[in-house]
Amino acid sequence: MDAYDGGSNARHGPDGPEGPTGSAAPGVPAESGAPAPSVGLAEPHPPARPGPPAGPRAGIAALSLRYRIGVALALAVVAVGVCVHLGMTFLHVAPPNTVTREHGKAVDDWIYPEFEQNWKLFAPNPLQQNISIQVRAEVRDGEGGTLTTGWYDLSAEDGRAIDGNLLPSHTQQNELRRAWDFFLATHDGENRPVGLRGSLSESYLRRIVVLRLDRDDAVRATTGGVGVIERVQVRSRTSNVPPPRxxxxxxxxxxxxxxxxxxxxxxxEAGGGAR
Known part of the structure; x- marks a missing residue:
């Protein structure tokens, strides 16, 4: 039997339709187990990994719209209140001006009594007067006679002690001035006591001037020897500070x-002692 008699199961020769065993037909690329590399094509990117799930919002952002509006209104009211309070406090501590003269009562109603301020924005106007405290005394000498001393300028003595002193004492700077201010605050223009502390201020000022006279040896300078202070008189000398040229x-x-x-x-107290 030749190849033509084998039917459809007979093996074809080299020239059969399938060609030689293991070879592909002419013009058809041979199949292989590995894919052919692509030329000129970029490999596709791997798919992006999903990020972590978003957490719940916190703070004001977690509130609903109407609550956020309410919070915004509350903050606005607080901000306005703070601005008004700062403005009222500024007007209260500022020097007198047009606004305080016109709306001073409204400012005081806002400040007092809860927000009272015991300070001022600027230092007070400098003192434009020179005030000197002077004293003289009636002295009984050793023969029983009475002599009157001249006026002793106690403020000038303090000024000389302070001038050029890097560390002046509190007594030199403030004792006499405070005593005089205390007297003025407790007496009227006729030197009559006002209130219960009038006699106290008189006693305080009197003791200071007697001690100063004893320190200045006023008795010896007046009598030339021993003596006792019986009475003292105090006066103030006030003069305006001259303006600059x-x-x-x-x-x-x-x-x-x-x-x-x-x-x-x-x-x-007559001998300079104070008890």
């Missing part, structure tokens, strides 16, 4: 005096 301001430089009545000195 470049200023056109005109002020009177004539001093004004305020004399207090004579005060009798108790026996325990």
């Amino acid at each position: 470049w200023s056109r301001e005109k002020v009177s430089t004539t001093p004004a005096y305020r004399e207090l009545p004579w005060w009798r000195v108790p026996a325990d």
Whole structure:
């Protein structure tokens, strides 16, 4: 039997339709187990991994819209209140001006009594007067006679002690001035006591001037020997500070005096002691 008689199962020769065993037909690329590499094509990117799930929102962002609006309104009210309070406090501590003169009562109603301020934004106006405290005494000498001393300028003595002193004492700076301010605050223009502390201020000022006279040895300077202070008199000398040369301001430089009545000195203070 030849190849033509084998039917459809007979093996074809080299020239059969399938060609030689293991070879592909002409013009058809041979199949292989590995894929052919692509030329000129980029490999596709791997799919992006999903990120972590978003957590719940916190703070105001977690609130609903209407609650966020409410919070915004509350913050606005607080901000306005703070601004108003700061403005009222500024007007309260600021020097007198047009606004405080016109709306001073409204400012005071806001500040007092809860927000009272015991300070000022700027330092007070500098003192434009020179005030000197002076004293003289009636002295009984050893023969029983009475002599009157001249006026002792106690403020000038303190000024000389302070001038050039890097560390002046509190007594030199404030004792006499505080005593005089205390007296003025407790007496009227006629030197009459006002309130319960009037006699206390008189006693305080009297003791200071007696001690100063004893320190200045006023008795010996007056009597030439021993003696006892029986009475003292205090006065103030007030004069305006002259303006600078470049200023056109005109002020009177004539001093004004305020004399207090004579005060009798108790026996325990007459020698300069104070108990």
